[in-house]
Amino acid sequence: MIAIIPDILLLLFPFLMLAFKLFLTQAQTAHKNFAFAYLFILLICQNFVLIGDTQVYFSNWQIDTFGIFMREIFTLSALLALLLSENYFKHSMSEKPKLFHFSEFAASIGFATFGGVVVVSANDLLTLFLGLELATIPMYALVAWNKRDSEGTEAAIKYILMGSVATAFELFGFSYLYGFAGHLTFPEIAQALQTNQASPLIWISVLFIISGIGFKMTLFPFHLWAPDVYEGAPTPVTAILSVTSKSIAIAFLTVLVFGPLNAIHQEIVPFLALLAGITLLAGNLGALSQSKLRRFMAFSSISQAGYILIALLGNSPEGKYAIIYYLFLYTFSNYLAFFIFSTISKDQSETFISLNGLSEKSKFLAIALLIALMSLAGIPPLAGFFGKLQIFTAAAENKHYFLILFAVLNNVLALYYYIQVLKSAWIDKPAKEIALSVSTKQKTIILILTLSVLLLGFLPFLSNNLSIALL
Amino acid sequence: MILNIPFSDIVFYFVAVFMVLLSIAAVSSKNVLRSAIFLIASFLGTAILYLLLKAEFMAMAQIMLYVGGVVVFIIFAILLTSHLGENKLSTPISQKFLAVFLALTLLGVMAKFLFNTKELSESITQKSPEASSLIAYGERLLSYAPNGFVLPFEIISILLFMTLVVAITIAKKDNKEEK
Incomplete structure (x- = not known):
């Protein structure tokens, strides 16, 4: 019964956050610290779950x-998102009004995370x-959390309309x-597919x-x-959309x-290879001409989705291993970028220009x-390289060399726009001086994330343990 | 030749054509209130289709929940919201030609796939033995057996609770401290 305890603890989290709001109205910082501590302890608990045979609870809850x-x-991802928020x-921040209702915010993130757990179980x-709907x-x-920001409301309406249509497509399928x-x-579906593969209904x-x-x-x-x-x-x-939402969708597929x-x-x-190739190109071409950081990160994450899709071309254990490994490293790299963007955006919006002169203000x-x-x-030798290496290796086992070549060429394109961001941080001079104020807590988190991105790639404990577990 | 077609098929095509027309009317009507009424009628059509498939419980649930509950609720919301039902909606589609082309392509692809499916034309609709009574339905819904649905049932309750919490948070008025 050990393996299901973290799931129950995770499900408890949003309810505890809401109860906090109800009964302890005065404790403003206490519930933030409680949320961080709870998720951190939960993460440690999840590390104690033994891997091995698939365990089944309530006849349909699978933990593999x-x-x-x-x-x-x-x-x-939930822990880092709360720390970032x-x-x-x-x-x-970023010329938008401040957010309210931290407890409900944390509860929503908790529910979304539980949705991801439902998808994989x-x-x-x-x-x-x-599970996907819960996520x-x-x-x-959350997109519309800032009620006084009309941009956010507009984005939420776009999201909910298109999201509902996508959900309808999925249900139809x-x-x-x-x-x-x-x-x-x-x-039973797998069995039916084994016996009858030619039915047009499947397509x-x-x-x-x-x-x-x-x-x-x-x-x-x-x-x-x-x-x-x-x-x-x-x-x-x-940040949550680009990490949690994306990982849940990938887990679903x-x-x-x-x-x-x-x-x-x-x-x-x-079919998947075609989608992966076009997605890579569309994401990379879109990112080339951006000037706002969050829009830029959107295109960057579109092309990352293309890379992850390549892993699905491989066979079962290798492909899954590559996806997990890539997502771990992607989570660290992506949140590191978002944490840095949040430090510069206290008094200005998040654009390339706001990054100007960063190297002089804080090396x-x-x-x-x-x-x-x-x-x-x-x-290389950063974490992202090893993630991509695993993905390409998984696809290469099924001899998709052309797509891999195409993805590597796309990488060159990607390097161009990532260097554009670095150029505005290292070379371009700022038009006016805006002082940076970075708290010790932020510095510590950024330091931990930087070290993770630096070391997780070539320190073998993560990749070795993962590969032993899955292969 | 005509005599060979079962009566249920004739009813099916009759209802299906009506449903398609009503659905088109629902999305193309310029008046929100009228759209809602068309929606009710097309939901009734769905209920008749369920009856043809011998799923009486589903037909009843469809009428009680959708026709009786959801759409009436929508109509109340329209009538209570000032001026929402009065103004004409304009829903221009900028690339009409492309949209029609894509829709027809999708229809063509679906038709090609479905006409090639032998199971669809050969199988006979019959009641599945598991769903023979309401008690069987309820037992299966709350059963822990591998074909039971207690897990999704519980997850739906979490989903609804979560939706309520976030909807209230987004919709409620600001407190004084937030202004």
Whole structure:
């Protein structure tokens, strides 16, 4: 019964946060510290869950190795998002009014994280779908958290309208899969697919499911909402969208592709390869001409989604391993970039120009930014390089050399725009002097994240333990 | 030839055509109130389809929840919100040609796939034995067995609670300290 305890603790978290608000109205900083401590302890608890055989609770709640690692990514992302949001609740940031209702904010993030846990533990289509909804609906509200910011409200309306259409697509796809197999549970769908692979119903279903999840993963033809929503949302929410929301969508697709749809994996692969290639190119071309940092990060994360999709072309354990590994490193690099953006945006908006002169004001922050962006671009010896290496290795096992070559060429394009950001931080002179004020807490977090990005790639304990666990 | 077609098929096509027309009317109507009324009618059509599939419970739930609850609620919201039902909505589609082309392509692809599916034309609708009675429904919904649905059932309650919490947080008026 040990493995399910962290899940129950995670489910308890939002309720505790709401209870805090109800009964302890005076304790303003206490509930923030409580949230950080709770999620940190939860993360440690999750590390004690033993990997190995799949364990099943309540007959349908599955905890497997992939799920255990994904849980840690979701919790880590929630913890970092709350730490990032702390300053946004204290005063106005990035020329937007300050946020309110920290308890509900933390509770929504807790629910979204639990939604991710439901996705990786689901054993039938209905639970899987509900998990994804549990992870998506709080995001709509989080984007609109700043009620007095009309940009945020506009972004939320765009997000909820397009998100609902995507959900409808997904359900439509599921209904055909159910109609084909006659069952909702994964083993029975897999069995039905084994015996009858030629039915056209499967293709309709796969088409609609990938369209629906493609929206949430910001794949190419469905990515147009991302830049607007990422720009309109408060910065910590943008960070959550680009890490938690994206990892949950990827987990959803991984669970389906390597689970019930494994029998037709070879037939889906060309479709996924095409999507991955176009998404990479669309993300990279879009990022080239941006001047606002959050919009830039949106395009950057679109192209990252393309990279992760490449891992799905591999076979089951290697592909899953590459996805987990990449997501761990992506979480660290992405949050590091967002933490640095939050330090410069106290009195100015988050644009490339606000970064000007950062290297003179604080060498430490400028170096941390260098490390974060180079890791996102995939430069050795930083973490991002090893993540991409694993993804390409997974795809190479099924001989997708052309796509890998295309992805590597895209990397060159990506390097160009990441260096553009560095140029504005290191070379361009600022028009007016705005003093930086970075608290010790922020500095500590940035230092820890920088060291993680630097070391996690080539210190072998993470990659070795992961590969032993999964392979 | 005509005599071979079962009566239920004729009813199905009749209802289906009506539903398509009503759905188009619901999205293209310029008046929100009228759209809601068309929506009710198309939900009734769905209920008839459920009856044709011998899912009486679903048909009842469809009428009680959607026709009786959700849409009436929408109509109340429209009528209580001042001027929402009076102004004409304009929903221009900027790239009409492209939109129609894409919609027709999708329809064509779906039709091609579905006409090629043998299971659809051969299988006969019959009641599944598991769903024979309301008691069986309820037992399966709350059962811990591998084909039971207690887990999704519980997750839905969390989902609804969460939606309420975030919706209230977004919608409630600002306190004094927030101004």
